[in-house]
Amino acid sequence: MSEPRSFTTQLQVSPLVLVLLFFFVIPVTLVVIVSFLRYQMLVGIVPDFTLKNYTDILSNPTTWTLYRSTLKFTLIVLAITLVLGFWLSYFLVFHVRNLTIAIGLFLLCTIPFWTSNIIRMISWRPILGREGLVNEALQATGIAAKPIDWLLYSDFSVVVAYVNLFTLFMMVPIFNSMARIDRALMEAAIDAGATRWGVIWNVVLPLSKTGIALGALFVITLVMGDFAVVSVMSGGLSASVTSGMFNDLQFLNYPRAAANAVILLIVVLLIATAIFRLVDVRKELVR
Amino acid sequence: MTNSKEHKKGKRPSMKVSRRSVLTGTAAVAGSTLVTGFPMVWAQNIRDVKLNHTGMSYSTLADIGKMATEDLGFEVSMSVVDHPGLLNRMVNDPTSIDVADIEIWQSKIAVPQGALQGVAISEIKNWDKLTTLYTQGTFNGKEMSREGDSPIEFVYRPDKETNGFTEGMTDFVNFVPGVYNADTLGIRPDLVGREITTWADLISPDFKGRAAIQNVPTNGIMDAMMAFEAAGQLTYGDKGNPTQDELSATIAKLIELKRAGHWRALWNTFDESVNLMASGEVVIQSMWSPAVTAVQVQGTPCVYQPLKEGYRGWGNGLGLMSHLDGIKRDAAIEYVNWYNEGKVGGFIAKQGYYSSNPESAMANLTENERGFFYEGKAATAPITSPTGEETNPAGAVRDGGSYEERFAKVAVWNNLMDEAEFLYAKWNEFNAA
Numbered sequence: 058m059s060e061p062r063s064f065t066t067q068l069q070v071s072p073l074v075l076v077l078l079f080f081f082v083i084p085v086t087l088v089v090i091v092s093f094l095r096y097q098m099l100v101g102i103v104p105d106f107t108l109k110n111y112t113d114i115l116s117n118p119t120t121w122t123l124y125r126s127t128l129k130f131t132l133i134v135l136a137i138t139l140v141l142g143f144w145l146s147y148f149l150v151f152h153v154r155n156l157t158i159a160i161g162l163f164l165l166c167t168i169p170f171w172t173s174n175i176i177r178m179i180s181w182r183p184i185l186g187r188e189g190l191v192n193e194a195l196q197a198t199g200i201a202a203k204p205i206d207w208l209l210y211s212d213f214s215v216v217v218a219y220v221n222l223f224t225l226f227m228m229v230p231i232f233n234s235m236a237r238i239d240r241a242l243m244e245a246a247i248d249a250g251a252t253r254w255g256v257i258w259n260v261v262l263p264l265s266k267t268g269i270a271l272g273a274l275f276v277i278t279l280v281m282g283d284f285a286v287v288s289v290m291s292g293g294l295s296a297s298v299t300s301g302m303f304n305d306l307q308f309l310n311y312p313r314a315a316a317n318a319v320i321l322l323i324v325v326l327l328i329a330t331a332i333f334r335l336v337d338v339r340k341e342l343v344r
Numbered sequence: 345m346t347n348s349k350e351h352k353k354g355k356r357p358s359m360k361v362s363r364r365s366v367l368t369g370t371a372a373v374a375g376s377t378l379v380t381g382f383p384m385v386w387a388q389n390i391r392d393v394k395l396n397h398t399g400m401s402y403s404t405l406a407d408i409g410k411m412a413t414e415d416l417g418f419e420v421s422m423s424v425v426d427h428p429g430l431l432n433r434m435v436n437d438p439t440s441i442d443v444a445d446i447e448i449w450q451s452k453i454a455v456p457q458g459a460l461q462g463v464a465i466s467e468i469k470n471w472d473k474l475t476t477l478y479t480q481g482t483f484n485g486k487e488m489s490r491e492g493d494s495p496i497e498f499v500y501r502p503d504k505e506t507n508g509f510t511e512g513m514t515d516f517v518n519f520v521p522g523v524y525n526a527d528t529l530g531i532r533p534d535l536v537g538r539e540i541t542t543w544a545d546l547i548s549p550d551f552k553g554r555a556a557i558q559n560v561p562t563n564g565i566m567d568a569m570m571a572f573e574a575a576g577q578l579t580y581g582d583k584g585n586p587t588q589d590e591l592s593a594t595i596a597k598l599i600e601l602k603r604a605g606h607w608r609a610l611w612n613t614f615d616e617s618v619n620l621m622a623s624g625e626v627v628i629q630s631m632w633s634p635a636v637t638a639v640q641v642q643g644t645p646c647v648y649q650p651l652k653e654g655y656r657g658w659g660n661g662l663g664l665m666s667h668l669d670g671i672k673r674d675a676a677i678e679y680v681n682w683y684n685e686g687k688v689g690g691f692i693a694k695q696g697y698y699s700s701n702p703e704s705a706m707a708n709l710t711e712n713e714r715g716f717f718y719e720g721k722a723a724t725a726p727i728t729s730p731t732g733e734e735t736n737p738a739g740a741v742r743d744g745g746s747y748e749e750r751f752a753k754v755a756v757w758n759n760l761m762d763e764a765e766f767l768y769a770k771w772n773e774f775n776a777a
Contacts, residue, residue: 310768
């Protein structure tokens, strides 16, 4: 490699390096540093090195309860969005013959995203509430004698909101992967005697795995980092790892919140690594 | 207490023409150098001053900033933050605030950190007219409850330079008295189905699945302690400063109720409490006074129910940030004096709060409003919110009765307890359970 060429490469890479440096490396480094400082009630951060924040968090059973609850939501939402995302994409890619209609339908899926997260979340209240649409309908048709309480301010409503908010993040990457599948492969499979399900299982699914991996990564990071949805939709009755951090911040306990953030970052990175072990996203993307 | 006589006499500023009339009337400006001794240059420069009033949503209202800007001739802007946000700004970015609208208990952090400067009582107009709740720790001649952080314990500072608190009355204060109120439970009278008379009703099995408590730990724990004590389930030495054991026992009870499905929700923000009540999800809950007004505006019956154990009182103060000096400080003094001169008092009365200068607030209300908000009389015509919507029809009487009746019954004050850090850890458990 000649000198000028290497200089050009460096120049081309530099914007990305700068962005990562300022918006990722520096903030994360600061968070890590603060997580090792001491907190004093009513004073704030004291510049003494300590491991107390970490030992406090790891030895506190509440931390484990919060992680359990967050992981539970993550797995449930992952499973549901995966099923929805896969079949919605499958329908758009393989069933809708007309490309214009397919793109039109795809855009329809994005319409809810023209409003803010908060609005999409809050809109569920008049639907699921005690005096909401669902309950009124159930009572009017005689299916339920009195309002069903667990529709709102429950784990159920949290999952409904998550699925509503995050399915698109699963669907888009899967759609993208499926759209690249060569139809000739499917014809060949059918010619070779594969059933409809056999084609899906042996051809479509393996070739969509990049999309699934990327979608899963989106959904996992979104759910694990969430604080607003869980507190609004559960009416404050369920908590997440992030809401634990929020409580720390109420009292300016930045060190403990930072330590909590570092632990969460490590957990999410481990999950991401596992996903990338299963699927070589890089290789698949340049395919 | 040695200085109290002096305060009562009221050491007014010696000038005869107030600074504000100097500002607003051009004729006065022309003559001001002669009358007051103030140089002309002051009156011109103060128009360029921009003051920033920072506080929580319930008291930091854009309308107040607008009124102040009109009346005072210099710009007063309002910025809203949440409780932790205010402390954070005061400590870490003090110059972004000029006048801090703090809750009494927040002074416990802000003052020792040196965020506020002492204000001489001689600079505060009408000090002798301000409520004795703040200035003497009494109400209608009776000692106020000292459970929790009552205003009198934090308003005075030893002297101008010392950032601290003193029990005795001195010539300097940490903050100028602001708005205050006595909080209780909000109920839906049409849905509770029986009389509500005690804090114990918050945890009564009658309201299983239809009760809510506020998720602001320092306030929520007070409501919980009032309820468990009233129900005879727990006792406390001092609800204003509970021990770790008392807190653990209280949180354990809260968790027990949560697991049994007693709480329909824990609310975090003002609007959540309004929605819970207005939609009928909840029929009894912790509530703030303007939230009750907001439910009433929607045409839904909602009562801020007085309870036999008394109220949870709270108060705000306007603190001058320590960086203020010169003309900007003059403007800030001008502003806090204006704040207690009546207009704000009249405005804020309509969302259920009281002014530290009740006399001037009453003068800024119509006879009907004065009767309803302060005197416990039945409304002779519909009562409206600050924004003009009807809240109570003619004939209605304010829940809790008159101003006097209400404040005679404050049992505890909002506070920052010694074990606050422990409380936060415990409250986290309650959230996660």
